[in-house]
Amino acid sequence: MPVWASESGLKPDEIVRVVAYLRQLGGNISFKPDSSPARWIKADAAAGSRLFTSNCSGCHGQNGEGAEGPALKNKVLLSSATDRFLVETIGRGRRGTAMQGFLNPSPTRSTLSTQEIESIIAFIRSWEAK
Ligand code: HEC
Secondary structure, eight states: OOOOSSTTSOOHHHHHHHHHHHHHHTTOOOOOOOOSOSOOOOOOHHHHHHHHHHHTHHHHOTTSOOSSSOOSSOHHHHHHOOHHHHHHHHHHBOTTSSOBOTTSOOSSSOOOOHHHHHHHHHHHHGGGGO
16 A cells, blocks of 8 residues: 555545545445544553454464554554544454454354453554554
């Protein structure tokens, strides 16, 4: 995924138009505007580290470097993704991809509680400092 907001890329209003087009392709699904602050999670990152190893590292790499799944130890992702985006992505998954929603029961892997998902996010956020 190259940088698009650059001299040779797209202008801000062009990016807005691409986003509008993508939303249209997705069926213009309405979403609730998120009134919570970008960062609100206060959870146990040490517990999140253990949960990440057992549930996520197989696809995202032991240190978030990425494998079958994309790298999560990624400056742009961590600085632009809100806690809500991460909670929703991990809880609900991405339909049609290997990324399953961890709130949904599955015969092949364990389910996570919202609290466990929040602790994984606290752990993932700890990579920002490095
Ligand atoms: C079976 C493999 C697999 C497992 C296990 C898995 N993921 Fe994923 N994950 C993926 C893939 C593949 C994608 C990219 C989906 C797409 O194309 O949109 C993804 C996407 C994501 C994204 C979105 C990244 C972005 O740039 O938008 C996050 C966040 C994420 N995963 C977190 C997790 C967490 C946390 C866990 C453990 C609780 C986990 N994943 C477990 C395969 C996996």
